[in-house]
Amino acid sequence: xxxxxxxxxxxxxxxxxxxxxxxxxxxxxxxxxxxxxxxxxxxxxxxxxxxxxxxxxxxxxxxxxxxxxxxxxxxxxxxxxxxxxxxxxxxxxxxxxxxxxxxxxxxxxxxxxxxxxxxxxxxxxxxxxxxxxxxxxxxxxxxxxxxxxxxxxxxxxxxxxxxxxxxxxxxxxxxxxxxxxxxxxxxxxxxxxxxxxxxxxxxxxxxxxxxxxxxxxxxxxxxxxxxxxxxxxxxxxxxxxxxxxxxxxxxxxxxxxxxxxxxxxxxxxxxxxxxxxxxxxxxxxxxxxxxxxxxxxxxxxxxxxxxxxxxxxxxxxxxxxxxxxxxxxxxxxxxxxxxxxxxxxxxxxxxxx
Numbered sequence: 001x002x003x004x005x006x007x008x009x010x011x012x013x014x015x016x017x018x019x020x021x022x023x024x025x026x027x028x029x030x031x032x033x034x035x036x037x038x039x040x041x042x043x044x045x046x047x048x049x050x051x052x053x054x055x056x057x058x059x060x061x062x063x064x065x066x067x068x069x070x071x072x073x074x075x076x077x078x079x080x081x082x083x084x085x086x087x088x089x090x091x092x093x094x095x096x097x098x099x100x101x102x103x104x105x106x107x108x109x110x111x112x113x114x115x116x117x118x119x120x121x122x123x124x125x126x127x128x129x130x131x132x133x134x135x136x137x138x139x140x141x142x143x144x145x146x147x148x149x150x151x152x153x154x155x156x157x158x159x160x161x162x163x164x165x166x167x168x169x170x171x172x173x174x175x176x177x178x179x180x181x182x183x184x185x186x187x188x189x190x191x192x193x194x195x196x197x198x199x200x201x202x203x204x205x206x207x208x209x210x211x212x213x214x215x216x217x218x219x220x221x222x223x224x225x226x227x228x229x230x231x232x233x234x235x236x237x238x239x240x241x242x243x244x245x246x247x248x249x250x251x252x253x254x255x256x257x258x259x260x261x262x263x264x265x266x267x268x269x270x271x272x273x274x275x276x277x278x279x280x281x282x283x284x285x286x287x288x289x290x291x292x293x294x295x296x297x298x299x300x301x302x303x304x305x306x307x308x309x310x311x312x313x314x315x316x317x318x319x320x321x322x323x324x325x326x327x328x329x330x331x332x333x334x335x336x337x338x339x340x341x342x343x344x345x346x347x348x349x350x351x352x353x
Contacts, residue, residue, distance in 0.1 A: 081110040083139040090147045092127040093336040098145055101125055110135045118143075126172045126213040148172060152199040154221070155189050157206040162189045165201075169225060171210040190241060199228070200241035220244040227252070231272055248292075256286075263292030270294045 087098040104113070119131045122145065129148035134140060148166035151173065153294045155162050162185070164172040177188045186202050186314045193200040201224055208218045216222070224242045227250070231239075251261045260275060271291040278289055278299050288300040 023317065077109070078107075080111055080138055081112070082108050082110060082141045084141070086142040088144065090127070090145055092147060093125055093145060097125065098122065099141060101128075102143060104141070110137060110139070110141060113141065124213065126166065126170060129167065143212060150198045152195040152198055152201050152224075153189050153196070154201045154204060154208070154210070155186060156208065156210075157204055159185055162192070163210045164198075165210075165216060169216045169221070171212055171214055171216060173212050174210075194240070199241070201244055202241060203243045203245045205245065219247055220250070223250055223265040224246055227262060227268060230265075230268040235272055235275065256284075258286045259288050261288070261290040261292055267294050 052226055061197065078131075081310045083103060085102070085104065087095045089095045089098070093158055101124060102118050103121050104118060108114075113133065113135075115131075118133075122128045122131050122143075127147050128145055130146040132144045132146075133141060148162045148168070148170060150172065153162050154164040154165050154224060162175050162177055164175055166172045176194065177185065177192060179185060186200075189202070190200050201221070204218070204220055207307045208216075208221065210216070221244070227242070228236055228239075238256070239252045240255055241253045243249075247264050249261075250263060250265070253259050258279070262271060264304050273296045274291050274294050274297045275289060278297065279286065282299065282301050285301040285303075286299055287302060288299045319353055
């Protein structure tokens with residue numbers, strides 16, 4: 001038998017045993033077993049997509065390089081050399097002039113044609129506006145020229161020279177005019193402008209000095225262009241001429257013969273509103289409108305019903321007065337003034353006063 005003391009000491013030396021509990025290791029449980037494959041699939045998918053993009057970019061770059069090399073080779077191959085140039089004459093530019101001005105170098109092909117250079121060559125003639133090119137393979141080039149339209153006839157300060165001003169504000173060339181007995185250069189120029197469907201600009205300062213093919217940079221010409229481009233079609237269709245002595249003294253004349261003092265090219269839209277209001281309110285009785293200061297416009301009208309409107313275009317023609325009888329009249333801004341003097345009924349008024 002063991003003694004109680006020995007049994008107690010043996011108990012003291014023995015550690016009590018604990019129950020064994022098995023814990024899942026990280027990454028080996030159910031959740032760990034599933035999450036690891038999912039991360040790997042995402043990484044593989046992203047990597048494959050990136051590789052496909054890189055491969056596609058490389059393929060596109062190679063294709064473009066091959067195409068560029070092929071184009072360069074074809075550009076200089078004699079197979080597409082230009083051997084025939086077809087052109088069509090315009091009103092002011094002949095077929096021969098087009099071919100000569102184009103000056104296409106020998107050996108040029110349909111693929112390496114320098115269109116910008118050829119267009120620049122052609123536009124040395126100020127009548128040439130737009131140029132288009134049609135390639136007819138293998139060897140024919142068709143050059144199509146669109147002429148610059150004449151927007152205005154400008155009477156120079158000398159009073160003896162009239163210049164054509166084309167679209168884009170480009171000076172084209174002087175025009176030859178003949179005047180009959182008693183006819184001024186302005187009258188002849190106005191008739192010519194009407195014939196051409198162009199505007200007339202008179203009284204320009206001596207500083208206006210046109211050069212064929214150059215852009216008009218004169219402030220008075222640009223001011224007139226500002227009025228024309230800002231006014232509505234309804235108003236510009238009534239205007240036959242401008243007087244442009246200076247920036248502050250620009251005026252225009254309507255087909256009806258009414259003269260409108262416009263002043264500098266500011267508040268253009270407001271000025272038009274005032275003009276339309278006065279024209280509508282006093283239709284057929286006006287001789288003059290002043291909208292230099294649109295907030296304080298003034299006008300002059302004839303206090304008579306025996307007045308006929310002119311055309312603002314031709315001088316010395318016969319017109320019919322409102323009572324149906326024929327009378328000799330000058331179709332200009334002076335017509336209404338002369339009629340006003342005869343009737344002694346010329347009155348000035350202000351719409352804002």
